Amino acid sequence: MTTLALESSKFLCAWPCHDARLPWEACPMDQRLSLITLAVADVEASRRFYLAGLGWAAEIHVPGEVLMIRTGQHLLLSLWDAREFEAEVGPIAAGPGLAPITLAHNVGSPGEVDQILATARDVGADPVQDAVRREWGGFSGYFADPDGYRWEIAHAPGQIERLVVPPAR
């Protein structure tokens, strides 16, 4: 009887940490991130940096409102006009200082780290913090996008590299 009930359920828990035979009604929440949204002051400035500068491709672009870019399997980076963000989500913390987040782009060698930071500088990223050896055993530096969001370009050999750097490279 249980088997019949499960077979009739359209959705099943999809993530390995959950029992895949559970119907979705019994799943707490798959550990999946679908979109990361960043509030931006000027969507067109973001477009110039990410598309014209880094050579990335837009998946969805509503000029002046939102720009979405595929940054992985089943993953979008969304750059959303800050006024629209605040109207839906709430007021953003103002004042000096950084956003409390970073985005990392991991690669397979220290040489690639230096190369990408140089590319970012060439297309106007400011500031760019040159890569250094880190106490956790890797090599990384940062660049800022037009809104100051920090991208860390990292070579993190070992477990993290095996998890996040595509093996097909």
Place this chain on the structure above:
Amino acid sequence: MTTLALESSKFLCAWPCHDARLPWEACPMDQRLSLITLAVADVEASRRFYLAGLGWAAEIHVPGEVLMIRTGQHLLLSLWDAREFEAEVGPIAAGPGLAPITLAHNVGSPGEVDQILATARDVGADPVQDAVRREWGGFSGYFADPDGYRWEIAHAPGQIERLVVPPAR
């Protein structure tokens, strides 16, 4: 001669927006996000919420310092002690208001949205903003993690659903 040079290159551009025959030295930067890092006040509070509460599994956990969770293929969510974050990245904007980012978890139906928001409330998320119909055609609500980071639980039918909700569900 060009072909020989390319064959001798260890890494090639891996993303469809780039010419896959380019050696990595000529690639600007693949459009890949490897980690999203959130500065948190108390890594153990994050652990209780994400692992004990939502039932997620840790990939890497250094108590009091960092907790990393797989949230997609080649993707990690990293919850990093805010003091260590500031020492490496820089001072975080203080004062009232939200971080200028949201994380979205997209699902295949409005019913799943309501179910997950109820689960989040059950495990202590505060505040939880019930889901409503959105002008962009979907249905979504938000919950806050222990540091106030907003997760949007969304049903976004159409192009976004096809891109970010795994078809195997």
